[in-house]
Amino acid sequence: MANMSLEKQKMPELAPDIRNKNFEEVALGYTPEQAVEEAGRCLNCKNKPCVGGCPVQIDIPAFIQKIQQKDFEGAYQIISASSALPAVCGRVCPQENQCEGRCVRGIKGEPVAIGRLERFVADWHMKNATAVPEKPVSNGKRIAIIGSGPAGLTCAGDLARKGYEVTVFEALHVAGGVLVYGIPEFRLPKAIVAREIEGLKAMGVKVETNMVIGRVLSVDELFEQGFDGVFIGTGAGLPRFMGIPGENLKGVLSANEFLTRVNLMKAYLPDSETPIQRGRRVAVVGGGNVAMDAARCAKRLGAEEVYIIYRRSMEEIPARAEEIHHAIEEGIIFKTLTNPVEILGDEHQNVTGLSCVEMTLGEPDASGRRRPVVKEGSRHTLEMDTVIMAIGTSPNPLIRSTTPGLETNQYGCIVTEEETGLTSREMVYAGGDAVTGAATVILAMGAGKQAAKAIDEKLSK
Numbered sequence: 001m002a003n004m005s006l007e008k009q010k011m012p013e014l015a016p017d018i019r020n021k022n023f024e025e026v027a028l029g030y031t032p033e034q035a036v037e038e039a040g041r042c043l044n045c046k047n048k049p050c051v052g053g054c055p056v057q058i059d060i061p062a063f064i065q066k067i068q069q070k071d072f073e074g075a076y077q078i079i080s081a082s083s084a085l086p087a088v089c090g091r092v093c094p095q096e097n098q099c100e101g102r103c104v105r106g107i108k109g110e111p112v113a114i115g116r117l118e119r120f121v122a123d124w125h126m127k128n129a130t131a132v133p134e135k136p137v138s139n140g141k142r143i144a145i146i147g148s149g150p151a152g153l154t155c156a157g158d159l160a161r162k163g164y165e166v167t168v169f170e171a172l173h174v175a176g177g178v179l180v181y182g183i184p185e186f187r188l189p190k191a192i193v194a195r196e197i198e199g200l201k202a203m204g205v206k207v208e209t210n211m212v213i214g215r216v217l218s219v220d221e222l223f224e225q226g227f228d229g230v231f232i233g234t235g236a237g238l239p240r241f242m243g244i245p246g247e248n249l250k251g252v253l254s255a256n257e258f259l260t261r262v263n264l265m266k267a268y269l270p271d272s273e274t275p276i277q278r279g280r281r282v283a284v285v286g287g288g289n290v291a292m293d294a295a296r297c298a299k300r301l302g303a304e305e306v307y308i309i310y311r312r313s314m315e316e317i318p319a320r321a322e323e324i325h326h327a328i329e330e331g332i333i334f335k336t337l338t339n340p341v342e343i344l345g346d347e348h349q350n351v352t353g354l355s356c357v358e359m360t361l362g363e364p365d366a367s368g369r370r371r372p373v374v375k376e377g378s379r380h381t382l383e384m385d386t387v388i389m390a391i392g393t394s395p396n397p398l399i400r401s402t403t404p405g406l407e408t409n410q411y412g413c414i415v416t417e418e419e420t421g422l423t424s425r426e427m428v429y430a431g432g433d434a435v436t437g438a439a440t441v442i443l444a445m446g447a448g449k450q451a452a453k454a455i456d457e458k459l460s461k
Helices: 032-039 060-068 072-080 086-092 114-128 150-161 190-202 219-224 255-263 289-300 321-329 398-402 441-459
Strands: 142-146 165-169 206-208 229-232 252-254 281-285 305-309 333-335 338-345 351-364 370-374 380-383 386-389 428-430
Touching (some): 072 086, 086 190, 086 441, 150 165, 150 441, 219 229, 255 386, 281 289, 289 305, 289 321, 305 338, 351 386
Parallel strands (some): 229 428, 281 386
Antiparallel strands (some): 351 370
């Protein structure tokens, strides 16, 4: 009989006043008993609306049924048939806007905690499974994957399962892309990412780090070396700034740089030699997940006060509800309907404050959200010593500038066929943030999966 509770099983978490001083994972995960109890809330709908909300098309009711039967490994096998990174997705996917957003149980209560159940299953597998994935028989075809973020790893995993000899080229010294440089340890432990990548290596995927494609090798040279196809999943790592006075002052940095120093370069460790800005009063400009991550990291690095400066209201803020909830619990101060117009500094070029104006919301703009309008006579100054810009990123121009005939749009994003990921170059595919601009991990994975299918169909003819 289904569990008809209107509420999800609560996720055990570290207490806010403890976790905002360390980088340990905030969410502790379900116990087996909690997972089975939550799985009992699934109605096993015949039309599976949740699956329609999943960019990688996991058979969600099927894996939840396995949890109900306490067959946790069976549940993992169902998930891993569609997702190359289940432990990652269970932690960072915006399920509330995707699978859980379509759950029937959400009509008269909370949806089934699909993401928490996926995380439980993946973590159980990592702790208990002993079998090593088998390397498929090679079909003799070679594919180069540029970038080891979620799009690249997903494409690599799907092609490796079909017998392709896959090599992933990563520009940094550690594989994982945004999963290792962008998402903090307290949301996604890096050991989890490393384990997922080891699983891909066991299937035969080769990973070459410190390989900046466009400098060490070009896309054309990859074909000259015998690769039959190329997938570009280089993400969107070029930070944007507002273009306001004072952005060159000491104490102003991008969220991209800040998070890279914290996460990839381990600046949060007590014995780290990585230099990092440790502000006393920190303003993070932006309202997305990256802004929340930067603000929560700044708090953990010792800031007395951390502010989120966002030009719209809390109703329009784009970050995940869970991230906003955690940030508020941890003492992050939200100043919404506020927009910076100048960063102020002293004679030594150090940041001393942020000059802002108050905003009101007018008519909806092209995005469908109400357009922020400056309130007359509202300019005011906030005392700050650090300003972190988290207003978005765009693709690095290196690939497009070194690949003749590769079509890009006005934003520097690679243009592809919507259904296949094929670019303007023959046998060159692309997906993820390099195509869409900054988006989510799971959407990038969906693009990688789509491209892998198209590559296989092309080369199997």
